[in-house]
Structures are given as C-alpha cells and as structure tokens.
Amino acid sequence: MHSFIRTLRALCALALAGMAGTAAAAYPDKPVRLIVPYAAGGGTDTAARMIARKLAPLLGQPVVVENKPGGATQIGTAYVASAAPDGYTLLMGTANLATNSVLYAKLPYDVKRDLAPVVWATDVPVYLLLPAASPWRTLDDLKRAAAQQQGLTFATAGTGSIPHLAGEQFSHQTGIALRHIPYKGSSEAATALVGGQVQMSFDNLPPVYAQVKAGRLRAVAIAAQARNPELPDVPTLAELGVPLAASSWWGVMAPAGTPKEVIAQLNRQVNAVLADPEVRSYFTGLGMQPTGGTPEAFGRHIADETDRWRAVVKQAGVKIEE
Numbered sequence: 001m002h003s004f005i006r007t008l009r010a011l012c013a014l015a016l017a018g019m020a021g022t023a024a025a026a027y028p029d030k031p032v033r034l035i036v037p038y039a040a041g042g043g044t045d046t047a048a049r050m051i052a053r054k055l056a057p058l059l060g061q062p063v064v065v066e067n068k069p070g071g072a073t074q075i076g077t078a079y080v081a082s083a084a085p086d087g088y089t090l091l092m093g094t095a096n097l098a099t100n101s102v103l104y105a106k107l108p109y110d111v112k113r114d115l116a117p118v119v120w121a122t123d124v125p126v127y128l129l130l131p132a133a134s135p136w137r138t139l140d141d142l143k144r145a146a147a148q149q150q151g152l153t154f155a156t157a158g159t160g161s162i163p164h165l166a167g168e169q170f171s172h173q174t175g176i177a178l179r180h181i182p183y184k185g186s187s188e189a190a191t192a193l194v195g196g197q198v199q200m201s202f203d204n205l206p207p208v209y210a211q212v213k214a215g216r217l218r219a220v221a222i223a224a225q226a227r228n229p230e231l232p233d234v235p236t237l238a239e240l241g242v243p244l245a246a247s248s249w250w251g252v253m254a255p256a257g258t259p260k261e262v263i264a265q266l267n268r269q270v271n272a273v274l275a276d277p278e279v280r281s282y283f284t285g286l287g288m289q290p291t292g293g294t295p296e297a298f299g300r301h302i303a304d305e306t307d308r309w310r311a312v313v314k315q316a317g318v319k320i321e322e
Contacts, residue, residue: 027087027262031062034252036092037076039069043206043288047122047250048092050282054273065092072096072160074108081114085257087266091115093253095162098305102313103160103320111306117298118252118263119270123289124204125224125247126166128237131193132218134200139240142176142200151177155189155201158182160320163202165309166223166246168316170202173242193217204248205231205287223247230284249291249305251298267295 034052038044045067052063068076073096083089097111109115136142146152156164159182171178181198183189186207193201194216205228211217212231219234223246227236237244252270254263273279274292283290312318 027259027265028059028061030088031064032059032088032090034063034065034090034092035076035080036065036067037069037073037094037096038067040067043124043204043248043286044092044094044250046206046286047283047288050279051092051121051252051270051273054276054279055269058269058272072100072104074100074104077115078108080253080255081109083255085116085255085259087254087258087262089255090118090266091253092121093251095248095250095305097253097302099160099162099165099309099313101306102310103318111302114256115253116256116258116263117295117302118254119267119274119295120249120251120291120293120298120301121270121274122250122283123247123291124206124249124287125222125228125245125289126163126202127205127208127219127223127234128170128221129190129193129201129203129208129212130199130218130220131196132215134218137220139174139176139242143174145199146176146178151179152200153179153181153198155181155183155192155198155203157186157189157203157207158184160313160318162246162248162309163204165312165316165318166244167202168318169246169312170223170237170242170244172312172315173244190217209287228287230287249301251291251301263295 034048036045036048048065052065056063068079073094077091080089080091100107101111130136136145154167156167164180167178183192186203189201190208190211192198208217212219219231221237221240222228222234223237223244225245227234271292274290280290
C-alpha cells in the first residue's frame with residue numbers, strides 16, 4: 001500500500017508540475033471534500049460540519065463532508081493519503097494520527113510521509129467521571145476503595161482511545177489500581193457507568209455532557225492545563241496533585257505534496273473560521289476548545305503526541321487485537 005501511494009503521488013506530481021503555480025493561484029475552482037474517518041453524528045463529524053459550513057463562503061466553493069468510517073480511522077485516513085495532492089480532498093484528522101502508529105504494527109499509510117498538516121482545529125480534554133450516586137469524592141477516596149476492592153473498573157469508548165490511555169497514565173501516576181473495561185462507544189460506556197456496571201470512567205465531555213447536565217454523572221476532574229469555563233467547579237487533575245493533561249483533538253490534513261500556497265490559504269481561512277465568535281461559542285458549549293495555529297505547529301503537536309502515547313502504551317502493555 002505504501003508503494004502504491006508513493007507511485008500515485010509521483011504520477012500526480014508529474015501531471016501537475018507544469019501548472020502548479022497557476023493551479024494554486026486559481027484554487028479552489030470546484031467543491032472541496034472534507035473526509036471524516038468516523039460515522040456521521042459523532043464529535044468529529046459535528047466539528048467537521050461546522051468548519052465546512054463556515055469555510056465554504058471563504059473559499060467561494062462548497063465544502064462537502066464525506067464520512068468514511070472503519071478501521072479505527074484507517075479507512076478514511078488512507079483514502080486521503082492516496083488522493084491527488086491538489087487541495088480538493090482533505091481529512092478531518094483525529095488523535096488516531098498519533099496513536100494508531102504506536103498501536104498497530106502495520107498501517108496503510110505513514111502520517112509523516114503521506115499527509116501534510118494544515119491546521120490544528122480543536123482540543124477536547126479528557127474528564128474523570130463518576131456516577132452521581134458514588135460516595136467517593138477525592139483521590140484519597142479512590143485510593144482507599146481501590147485498596148479495599150483490589151482495584152477499580154473504569155470504562156472508556158474503546159481500547160487504545162485517548163481516554164483509555166489517559167486512564168492508564170492516571171493509574172500509573174497515582175498508584176490507584178484500575179482495570180479497563182472497553183465499550184463500543186461513549187454512549188455504551190456512559191450507560192454502563194450510570195447503571196453501576198463500572199465504577200468510574202474517562203471520556204471526553206461532548207458525548208457525556210447531557211448525562212453530566214442531567215445530574216446522572218459527576219465530572220470529578222479535567223485532564224487539562226486549565227478549568228473549563230463551562231464547568232468552572234471541576235478542578236484540573238494538576239490541582240489535585242496529578243500532573244496529567246490528556247485530550248482528543250482534531251485538525252485538517254491534506255495529502256503530502258499539496259502546493260504550499262494551497263496549504264497556506266487553507267490554514268489562513270480555517271484559522272478565520274476558528275476565530276468566528278459563533279464557532280467558538282458552539283465548540284466551547286460542547287466541551288471542545290478551538291485551537292488554530294500554523295501547519296508547522298500542528299505537525300509538531302502530532303509528533304509530540306505520538307512520542308508521548310508510545311511511552312504510555314509500552315508502560316501499560318496496551319495491546320490491540322488486529
């Protein structure tokens with residue numbers, strides 16, 4: 001697959017070589033596709049559709065969101081990695097860009113070689129959650145309970161997810177013995193937590209916010225540098241003495257070889273979208289933090305996250321059944 005992608009990209013580069021400057025100057029002159037590597041309706045899809053709606057008038061062309069789920073984002077990501085590097089097929093990349101390369105022995109793409117960062121769009125911190133009826137209120141409570149019960153169970157939306165890896169790091173840093181119970185999504189994990197089938201969970205806020213607002217789940221702490229203004233009473237883990245920050249994140253990627261002028265234009269315009277007050281209010285209301293920045297900064301973030309989670313996966317012995 002890698003050799004196929006390289007060959008296809010070389011052919012595209014040759015075909016476009018003589019007119020790269022003209023094509024970049026005219027970009028875009030047809031609709032742009034934004035590929036979401038998840039099914040419709042989830043957080044990634046929601047963010048992508050808001051960005052696409054606001055980006056279209058800036059580009060002067062429709063921005064069409066297409067869902068290509070499967071393979072822990074591998075199907076959609078590989079599709080964009082093998083697309084023509086002309087700026088008309090983009091990826092709503094996720095934190096799997098960092099974690100898949102450390103969880104899977106083989107991937108149908110190489111992030112550094114086959115994809116080009118455009119802009120980091122959102123940061124979605126992980127929360128430590130307990131059922132509202134739980135008697136535990138502090139980390140000391142959790143430590144005592146874990147010692148008495150020989151560990152506690154924690155739910156997440158799946159093995160290898162950012163919340164799962166955050167839970168493993170939390171266990172390592174605090175000495176609280178935890179046993180991971182993976183579910184097929186955040187909805188199932190939240191239902192299990194509310195129903196008492198597991199004792200705690202780690203998750204992003206968007207898929208569980210309704211349960212928190214309804215009083216069925218209690219957000220105990222946020223794994224972020226600062227508190228969420230939407231939930232100002234929820235402390236950071238750092239405030240509780242646990243130096244852990246962890247988040248899922250999304251950002252726009254293009255096939256490697258996309259003209260620098262096109263990437264610069266997309267970067268500028270997506271940053272404008274992320275600065276839009278309506279977009280910022282919409283994202284923060286869902287527990288997403290708009291980010292933005294340069295392509296280079298996004299590339300560094302992906303590399304740093306890859307190194308960081310590689311260490312956690314090795315320490316915790318996380319395995320993916322392929």
